[in-house]
Amino acid sequence: MHLELSGLTKSFGSLVANDHIDLVIEPGEIHCLLGENGAGKSTLMNMLYGLLQPDSGEIVIDGEKVQITSPSDAIKHGIGMVHQHFMLVPVFTVAENIMLGRENVRAGGVLDRKKADALVLELSDRYGFEVDPEALVEDIPVGVQQRVEIIKALTNDARVLILDEPTAVLTPAEIDELIGVMRQLKENGTSIVFITHKLKEVKAIADKITVIRRGKVVGQAEPSASEEELAELMVGRAVDLVVDKEPAEPKDAVLRVEGLTVIDERGFTAVDGVDLEVRAGEILAVAGVQGNGQTELAEALLGLTPIAAGTISLDGRDLTGRSTRQRLDAGIGYVPEDRAHDGFVGSFSVAENLVLDLFREAPFGNGMMLRTDEIEKNAQARVEEFDIRTQGIDQTVSSLSGGNQQKVVLARELSRPLKLLVASQPTRGVDVGSIEFLHSRIVKERDKGTAVLIVSTELDEIAALADRVAVMYRGKVVGVVPADTPRDELGLMMAGASKSEAHEVAIENPTTLGTI
Amino acid sequence: MTETTPDAVPAAPAKPQVIEAPADRTRRLRVGGVMLVFALIGLGLAAFTKSGKATFQLVSGDLEHNLLGLPAQPVAIVLGILGVGAAVAYILRQVPQRYAGWLAAVLGVAFIGAFLCWASAGKTFPLANQFQGTLNFATPLILGALAGVLCERAGVINIAIEGQFLVGAFTAALVSSTTNSATAALIAAAASGVLMAALLAVFSIKYLVNQVVLGVVLVVFATGITGFLFDQFMQPEAEKLNTPNVLSAVKIPGLADIPFIGPILFNQTILVYLTYLAVAVVTFVLFETRWGLRIRAVGEHPKAADTVGIKVKRIRYSAVLAAGVLAGLGGAFFTVGYAGSFAKEMTAGNGFIALAALIMGRWHPIGAMVAALFFGFATQLQSQLQIIQTPIPGELLLMAPYLATIIAVAGLVGRVRAPKADGEPYVTE
Numbered sequence: 001m002h003l004e005l006s007g008l009t010k011s012f013g014s015l016v017a018n019d020h021i022d023l024v025i026e027p028g029e030i031h032c033l034l035g036e037n038g039a040g041k042s043t044l045m046n047m048l049y050g051l052l053q054p055d056s057g058e059i060v061i062d063g064e065k066v067q068i069t070s071p072s073d074a075i076k077h078g079i080g081m082v083h084q085h086f087m088l089v090p091v092f093t094v095a096e097n098i099m100l101g102r103e104n105v106r107a108g109g110v111l112d113r114k115k116a117d118a119l120v121l122e123l124s125d126r127y128g129f130e131v132d133p134e135a136l137v138e139d140i141p142v143g144v145q146q147r148v149e150i151i152k153a154l155t156n157d158a159r160v161l162i163l164d165e166p167t168a169v170l171t172p173a174e175i176d177e178l179i180g181v182m183r184q185l186k187e188n189g190t191s192i193v194f195i196t197h198k199l200k201e202v203k204a205i206a207d208k209i210t211v212i213r214r215g216k217v218v219g220q221a222e223p224s225a226s227e228e229e230l231a232e233l234m235v236g237r238a239v240d241l242v243v244d245k246e247p248a249e250p251k252d253a254v255l256r257v258e259g260l261t262v263i264d265e266r267g268f269t270a271v272d273g274v275d276l277e278v279r280a281g282e283i284l285a286v287a288g289v290q291g292n293g294q295t296e297l298a299e300a301l302l303g304l305t306p307i308a309a310g311t312i313s314l315d316g317r318d319l320t321g322r323s324t325r326q327r328l329d330a331g332i333g334y335v336p337e338d339r340a341h342d343g344f345v346g347s348f349s350v351a352e353n354l355v356l357d358l359f360r361e362a363p364f365g366n367g368m369m370l371r372t373d374e375i376e377k378n379a380q381a382r383v384e385e386f387d388i389r390t391q392g393i394d395q396t397v398s399s400l401s402g403g404n405q406q407k408v409v410l411a412r413e414l415s416r417p418l419k420l421l422v423a424s425q426p427t428r429g430v431d432v433g434s435i436e437f438l439h440s441r442i443v444k445e446r447d448k449g450t451a452v453l454i455v456s457t458e459l460d461e462i463a464a465l466a467d468r469v470a471v472m473y474r475g476k477v478v479g480v481v482p483a484d485t486p487r488d489e490l491g492l493m494m495a496g497a498s499k500s501e502a503h504e505v506a507i508e509n510p511t512t513l514g515t516i
Numbered sequence: 517m518t519e520t521t522p523d524a525v526p527a528a529p530a531k532p533q534v535i536e537a538p539a540d541r542t543r544r545l546r547v548g549g550v551m552l553v554f555a556l557i558g559l560g561l562a563a564f565t566k567s568g569k570a571t572f573q574l575v576s577g578d579l580e581h582n583l584l585g586l587p588a589q590p591v592a593i594v595l596g597i598l599g600v601g602a603a604v605a606y607i608l609r610q611v612p613q614r615y616a617g618w619l620a621a622v623l624g625v626a627f628i629g630a631f632l633c634w635a636s637a638g639k640t641f642p643l644a645n646q647f648q649g650t651l652n653f654a655t656p657l658i659l660g661a662l663a664g665v666l667c668e669r670a671g672v673i674n675i676a677i678e679g680q681f682l683v684g685a686f687t688a689a690l691v692s693s694t695t696n697s698a699t700a701a702l703i704a705a706a707a708s709g710v711l712m713a714a715l716l717a718v719f720s721i722k723y724l725v726n727q728v729v730l731g732v733v734l735v736v737f738a739t740g741i742t743g744f745l746f747d748q749f750m751q752p753e754a755e756k757l758n759t760p761n762v763l764s765a766v767k768i769p770g771l772a773d774i775p776f777i778g779p780i781l782f783n784q785t786i787l788v789y790l791t792y793l794a795v796a797v798v799t800f801v802l803f804e805t806r807w808g809l810r811i812r813a814v815g816e817h818p819k820a821a822d823t824v825g826i827k828v829k830r831i832r833y834s835a836v837l838a839a840g841v842l843a844g845l846g847g848a849f850f851t852v853g854y855a856g857s858f859a860k861e862m863t864a865g866n867g868f869i870a871l872a873a874l875i876m877g878r879w880h881p882i883g884a885m886v887a888a889l890f891f892g893f894a895t896q897l898q899s900q901l902q903i904i905q906t907p908i909p910g911e912l913l914l915m916a917p918y919l920a921t922i923i924a925v926a927g928l929v930g931r932v933r934a935p936k937a938d939g940e941p942y943v944t945e
Contacts, residue, residue: 051822070825071823071824072825081823087817087819087820088820089812090936091812091936092812092816096809100810100824101810101824101825101826102824102825103809105806108805109805109806110804111805111809156824
């Protein structure tokens with residue numbers, strides 16, 4: 001199928017998300033759409049899939065102009081999409097999810113479940129997916145859920161398959177399998193639009209690369225281009241992909257965690273007997289695929305989630321069972337994983353958010369009253385120091401870009417003297433320019449002698465920041481390894497292999513991404 | 517192309533072992549505690565049971581034959597011990613989690629049995645009447661709860677069942693009085709339920725009004741409009757407009773001859789049979805048909821449904837309107853199925869009890885039916901006990917079913933999981 005988008009434009013209010021975008025997808029090619037978070041990739045694909053209506057521009061399929069006003073139109077025209085946040089009903093079985101919307105029925109609208117099961121098994125066999133049609137989607141691993149999404153698109157006879165950030169939730173091994181599937185699909189003549197901001201993946205699989213920046217197509221690139229070239233095209237200026245940082249000079253252990261166990265609300269052991277130590281002046285990065293207990297670990301450290309067993313101590317002082325307030329007062333700074341939800345109050349101003357945990361005491365508080373002059377003065381200083389791009393300190397934080405929101409959060413946390421900084425996904429959904437800045441501030445804090453614990457699912461971020469890496473899998477720390485451990489080894493450990501196993505296997509089985 | 521999934525990586529390990537979360541533990545102990553209290557009360561009642569026989573009347577109105585005489589105290593003690601055993605087993609987790617509900621059921625039956633033995637020692641308890649009355653009270657509750665199941669499975673909260681009942685009851689009375697036709701009355705009641713449902717649907721699905729507030733407003737509206745029409749038009753000409761024919765019982769040959777349950781279940785009005793049918797049909801439709809699959813999909817994850825080309829709003833409209841039929845029929849039961857005339861606010865909160873039944877039944881048609889039967893049983897028991905005169909004050913007994921509702925809805929249902937998008941309007945950009 002030959003798909004051509006020309007002059008597609010979409011604005012939300014005053015923001016032009018897509019500005020006259022032209023794109024040609026040839027039959028059977030893997031076309032990468034590369035761009036930063038917020039560059040407009042998803043908006044473009046949502047227009048192609050009928051979830052958004054373009055303000056102007058047209059979509060041409062095989063030389064014919066088409067109107068796509070709903071997902072059913074898109075499906076009819078052979079366009080399938082695997083969304084970043086899976087569009088699966090968690091309490092349905094795999095088969096139910098796949099038949100939804102195009103159910104095989106007998107007389108009276110009665111579902112033909114046998115046929116649906118057979119269809120799932122057939123496609124699952126053809127691509128070596130090993131998906132059980134009777135399994136509930138909420139019970140199967142994320143990687144398998146993604147396969148269900150792909151099967152869903154294929155049963156609709158998709159000839160163009162859009163994959164929106166498909167690798168965000170996968171282990172390196174699973175990413176490798178996904179790459180295999182994509183190639184197989186391509187051989188069968190399916191074109192693939194692959195949306196990502198990860199340079200390594202682009203280089204590994206793309207036939208053609210289109211780079212989008214601020215809603216505009218800024219250029220095409222060949223997969224042979226270097227990462228630096230791609231990054232420059234994506235960001236619009238030369239970027240340092242590696243943070244300048246001196247080797248760590250760790251001192252005494254500040255944070256000691258022993259036998260920490262957290263049971264989540266569904267009754268699963270989220271954190272399973274974790275022992276950890278973070279020393280002053282070092283960055284310990286907790287690596288792992290999303291959902292392996294890192295979130296709960298960080299929350300347990302702050303006292304945001306109850307623990308079932310274990311102890312937490314800071315500088316020899318036992319913090320187990322203390323309130324979050326007491327832990328903050330003891331010198332823990334916290335950058336939460338979901339900043340919009342836990343990190344700031346969106347409708348409050350930048351100035352107010354910068355003192356969210358400081359307003360009780362002098363200089364910002366004064367008995368009953370807030371001292372607005374001090375709060376403003378503080379805000380001016382922080383905005384300048386952290387290069388927060390805002391029209392003014394009175395602007396609401398929710399109106400800032402993701403990167404600037406995160407700078408507000410980090411600026412606030414670093415404005416107290418800290419013994420330990422816990423930062424979960426510090427650069428998720430943040431533009432490359434801000435990533436550089438945030439990373440350098442975190443390293444600077446380390447150099448001041450603060451112990452730093454980073455939780456990240458991005459191996460690039462781990463590589464950039466970590467002095468030591470603790471890999472988590474199913475709630476357990478499978479190993480603590482040096483920062484220069486090869487990517488493939490880390491990847492295998494993220495899938496549960498021990499340090500020594502990972503080392504051997506990684507050498508024998510290099511992955512596509514690991515070898516770039 | 518590279519090889520993946522090396523041997524060293526454990527291939528798809530078994531599901532992580534489920535350990536009881538702290539919250540679950542607390543809930544188990546709390547629920548277990550409540551169960552134990554009930555069990556001990558049951559045992560206590562047994563201790564205070566008078567000697568002599570408790571007689572249970574097995575056929576309604578027959579005081580000579582078909583009586584079941586039991587030695588009251590020994591039976592009560594056995595039941596009391598059984599109840600304590602069930603409560604202790606629950607607290608100590610002696611049975612797998614999914615059978616824990618059965619322990620609660622055992623306790624419930626044992627408690628009620630012990631209670632009945634205590635109350636009717638030396639007296640005669642009209643057991644057949646008890647079950648007959650249970651069904652009478654439960655019928656509108658079942659229909660209302662089924663209506664709620666359909667709405668909420670599609671993602672629309674329906675607080676307005678009470679309002680649908682009232683309008684249905686009024687319409688059925690009016691149409692039956694004027695046309696003398698049972699069929700016309702039922703159809704009109706169903707239609708009036710759909711009309712109320714249409715208001716709910718339009719304002720919640722199209723205009724995105726908060727569904728809880730909307731539901732309450734609709735109940736107030738229904739109370740107002742039926743009260744107004746009753747005062748202004750129906751009451752002045754009550755003989756013409758408020759003398760509906762009560763539906764006559766239709767005996768199902770064969771089935772009605774089954775001892776004890778036959779006359780109770782199969783010598784009923786068409787409306788009760790329709791209720792049986794509705795439970796089966798709603799269950800089948802929800803879980804085995806295309807429409808049902810789509811209803812559940814839009815109630816759980818409307819966006820996922822949208823991305824496979826399902827018209828979310830259309831499905832929601834269809835579910836809410838279909839539910840209106842059931843709620844309207846449930847309303848009809850109050851006038852043409854039971855009382856024989858309309859009175860202001862005669863549904864007396866039954867719509868809200870139906871809502872409780874739906875939650876207690878975990879948004880499942882069968883569960884909702886069981887819960888509705890339980891509430892019906894409690895209501896009927898209260899009036900029976902007043903007749904046979906137990907030492908418990910009537911006011912306290914009147915309170916019992918509602919207390920039972922609160923306890924049941926608060927704790928005994930275990931972890932309640934509503935449809936994920938229940939009450940959330942679907943808005944596309």
